[in-house]
Amino acid sequence: MINKNILMKQVADKTLKCLVTMIGLIFIIGCDDTITNQDVDNTVIPDKDVSFSKHIYPLFQIKCFSCHGNGRYEAGLDLTLRTRFVDGRIVVPGDTITSILVWRINRPPRAGFAPMPPLYMPQLNNNQIKGVKTWIVEGAKEN
Numbered sequence: 001m002i003n004k005n006i007l008m009k010q011v012a013d014k015t016l017k018c019l020v021t022m023i024g025l026i027f028i029i030g031c032d033d034t035i036t037n038q039d040v041d042n043t044v045i046p047d048k049d050v051s052f053s054k055h056i057y058p059l060f061q062i063k064c065f066s067c068h069g070n071g072r073y074e075a076g077l078d079l080t081l082r083t084r085f086v087d088g089r090i091v092v093p094g095d096t097i098t099s100i101l102v103w104r105i106n107r108p109p110r111a112g113f114a115p116m117p118p119l120y121m122p123q124l125n126n127n128q129i130k131g132v133k134t135w136i137v138e139g140a141k142e143n
Ligand code: HEC
Pocket: 060, 063, 064, 065, 066, 067, 068, 074, 075, 077, 090, 100, 101, 104, 105, 113, 114, 116, 117, 118, 121, 124
């Protein structure tokens, strides 16, 4: 005859193992904070109070860092650190007309300048272009 206690213990063991595995999985999924092109494209940048950390940094991370960060710095431009490109030339706080970065992300870009990102790369949508400009107009802050 099957011992009821042993059977109960086996069921309890299995349940516990299963629970531990599930919690582990939830933990792993919950901790995966790598963002994708889709995550960034699904984020709508507001018309005001644009945040560097929430909107601009992740956007540049996905659309620009492959050439301007992580060991590759085309044109010597590093977009991973705000203080490196908010320099009064690439980005002029409060001024979208003279900010070189805006010449490049505008569509069409300023005459004589190549578009950024290059056309064969995932592009910025209109909301993202407007968002970057709003961030600059609002002072290109580390917010
Ligand atoms: C596939 C590679 C690539 C990606 C992605 C890319 N760039 Fe560039 N970028 C370049 C290259 C190459 C140059 C230098 C040639 C030129 O000036 O057009 C450049 C130049 C620039 C310049 C001019 C710098 C200066 O000193 O005049 C700016 C500004 C710029 N990129 C901004 C951006 C931004 C913003 C993004 C993302 C939205 C981006 N780039 C994404 C390759 C890239």
